[in-house]
Amino acid sequence: MNPNRFFEIKSKTLIIAFSLYFTLVLNLSFFRQVYTNIDISSASGIILGISFPIVLFLALLLIFTLFLQPYLAKPLGVIVLLISSAANYWMFQYGVYIDADMIRNVFETTPRESLDYFNLSIVLWVFFTGILPALYLIKTRIVYAPFLSEAKMRGAIIGIALVLVGLMAALTYKEFSIFGRNHKDIVRLINPTNYVYGTVRFFQKKIRARQPFMALDPDSRYAPYRDPYKTVFVLLVGETARAMNFSLNGYSKPTNPKLAQEDIVNFSDVTSCGTYTALSVPCIFSNLPRKEFNLNRAPYIENLVDLLRNNGYQIQWFDNDEGCKEVCKRVPTVYMTDLGNKKYCDKDYCYDEVFLEPLETYLNNIQDNSFIVLHMMGSHGPSYYKRYPDAFARFTPTCYTGEVQNCDKNAIVNTYDNTILYTDHVIAEVIRLLKKYPDYEIGLMYVSDHGESLGENNIYLHGIPYAVAPKEQTRVPMLLWMSSMMKKEDHINYECLKEKSRDPISHDYIFHSLISLMEVRTKLYRPELDLFASCRTQPLPE
Numbered sequence: 001m002n003p004n005r006f007f008e009i010k011s012k013t014l015i016i017a018f019s020l021y022f023t024l025v026l027n028l029s030f031f032r033q034v035y036t037n038i039d040i041s042s043a044s045g046i047i048l049g050i051s052f053p054i055v056l057f058l059a060l061l062l063i064f065t066l067f068l069q070p071y072l073a074k075p076l077g078v079i080v081l082l083i084s085s086a087a088n089y090w091m092f093q094y095g096v097y098i099d100a101d102m103i104r105n106v107f108e109t110t111p112r113e114s115l116d117y118f119n120l121s122i123v124l125w126v127f128f129t130g131i132l133p134a135l136y137l138i139k140t141r142i143v144y145a146p147f148l149s150e151a152k153m154r155g156a157i158i159g160i161a162l163v164l165v166g167l168m169a170a171l172t173y174k175e176f177s178i179f180g181r182n183h184k185d186i187v188r189l190i191n192p193t194n195y196v197y198g199t200v201r202f203f204q205k206k207i208r209a210r211q212p213f214m215a216l217d218p219d220s221r222y223a224p225y226r227d228p229y230k231t232v233f234v235l236l237v238g239e240t241a242r243a244m245n246f247s248l249n250g251y252s253k254p255t256n257p258k259l260a261q262e263d264i265v266n267f268s269d270v271t272s273c274g275t276y277t278a279l280s281v282p283c284i285f286s287n288l289p290r291k292e293f294n295l296n297r298a299p300y301i302e303n304l305v306d307l308l309r310n311n312g313y314q315i316q317w318f319d320n321d322e323g324c325k326e327v328c329k330r331v332p333t334v335y336m337t338d339l340g341n342k343k344y345c346d347k348d349y350c351y352d353e354v355f356l357e358p359l360e361t362y363l364n365n366i367q368d369n370s371f372i373v374l375h376m377m378g379s380h381g382p383s384y385y386k387r388y389p390d391a392f393a394r395f396t397p398t399c400y401t402g403e404v405q406n407c408d409k410n411a412i413v414n415t416y417d418n419t420i421l422y423t424d425h426v427i428a429e430v431i432r433l434l435k436k437y438p439d440y441e442i443g444l445m446y447v448s449d450h451g452e453s454l455g456e457n458n459i460y461l462h463g464i465p466y467a468v469a470p471k472e473q474t475r476v477p478m479l480l481w482m483s484s485m486m487k488k489e490d491h492i493n494y495e496c497l498k499e500k501s502r503d504p505i506s507h508d509y510i511f512h513s514l515i516s517l518m519e520v521r522t523k524l525y526r527p528e529l530d531l532f533a534s535c536r537t538q539p540l541p542e
């Protein structure tokens with residue numbers, strides 16, 4: 001072969017070679033993780049096993065077609081080859097994932113510490129998979145077509161790749177969405193997007209951390225109706241419960257046998273703020289309605305619990321889910337898995353009944369007005385069967401795996417309904433507990449953060465972009481219970497609330513309803529978003 005021809009490559013060939021090389025060599029740790037986690041003996045496992053390399057190749061093809069441009073191809077190509085090679089080694093040897101936190105470690109590690117990672121095998125690995133190809137790229141002349149035909153060629157590659165990705169997505173959406181949910185972190189193994197994205201996020205976080213913290217309303221004040229009683233309120237934030245599976249909302253199976261016997265107000269037409277926890281939870285506690293809510297800004301602004309604390313409320317957040325998404329940052333918080341309750345917990349998860357004991361202890365020791373949040377594990381998927389004790393496996397057959405795509409639709413729905421049945425029990429138990437304190441103005445609200453898809457139109461789980469989200473994911477259950485003392489002393493016409501409980505409302509109402517029920521006056525209050533506004537028999541005190 002003519003050595004000059006060996007060191008000459010057409011841009012098209014380079015793009016394809018890069019995509020292939022990244023798929024086959026530089027994503028070894030990604031594919032190791034993929035293939036250890038799919039079940040090749042199942043149909044969905046085979047589909048995933050075949051689709052993963054194709055989809056990754058097509059995605060890389062798109063990226064490299066865009067970025068391997070004249071003047072850019074060589075420096076950029078060399079950089080991604082070297083970093084990806086080292087990253088691949090690192091992930092493969094140490095089982096680490098690359099994200100913003102890992103990038104921070106890289107930036108903040110001292111040279112002496114990095115030397116600990118330096119050894120002969122990384123040198124060899126990076127030499128063969130990074131440095132050699134990089135040297136070849138440096139030495140090689142890339143032949144580009146004239147501008148117009150080069151652009152046409154790239155347009156054609158992008159077009160074809162997009163069509164194929166779209167086709168693959170349509171055919172394997174179910175398999176990928178469930179695998180993705182069970183193995184969320186796996187994308188952090190994909191070279192080179194993991195460290196590019198991680199680096200961007202790292203700098204974003206650095207910039208965001210400089211944002212000034214904002215008090216909501218320094219002039220807010222506690223202005224109660226005149227009475228000698230303490231106010232105690234429990235807000236249960238549900239997880240992944242969808243409205244349509246509550247028999248309170250007309251579902252055909254008896255999923256709410258206990259709540260059906262309580263004197264509650266069930267709000268039957270409630271829309272969530274988001275389709276995933278990290279957005280819905282901060283939004284529920286924000287004074288801003290969904291359309292004005294900014295998730296990036298939210299951690300730097302006070303929320304409902306801060307405002308109540310500022311007005312003399314004792315706040316307690318009990319978390320049995322995956323954290324409070326920075327909402328509880330400034331208030332006392334207890335993580336239920338830390339309590340080591342053997343009856344309700346294994347090492348990772350607790351059943352929601354775990355709240356009852358610490359809640360009772362808390363209620364027995366109340367000194368002041370109190371606001372308590374119970375952040376539930378609820379119906380967290382996809383391992384629905386792990387959310388309830390055996391006694392609640394009433395709807396059968398059930399699906400005893402997190403790989404729900406391998407169960408039939410009926411079993412998935414049954415398992416999910418059992419989680420609702422258990423939630424019904426937990427809420428009823430909390431109400432039973434609150435009834436022991438008739439001398440408080442005591443009450444409870446339950447609201448779920450978002451819904452869930454259970455295979456309708458082949459969609460599972462949640463997190464679909466809001467604009468196109470199905471109602472299964474955005475319609476949530478919400479209900480209220482009040483002691484006689486609370487109804488009376490807060491001048492609430494409970495029957496009026498019940499009459500209005502079918503009106504369409506949303507998470508937007510929660511802040512304004514609760515801030516007024518807790519008798520805090522603030523300029524942020526919007527009466528049109530207060531559920532109680534038109535059912536008060538006496539105006540709020542000034």
Ligand SMILES: [Zn+2]
Binds near residue numbers: 240276449
């Ligand atoms: Zn959630």
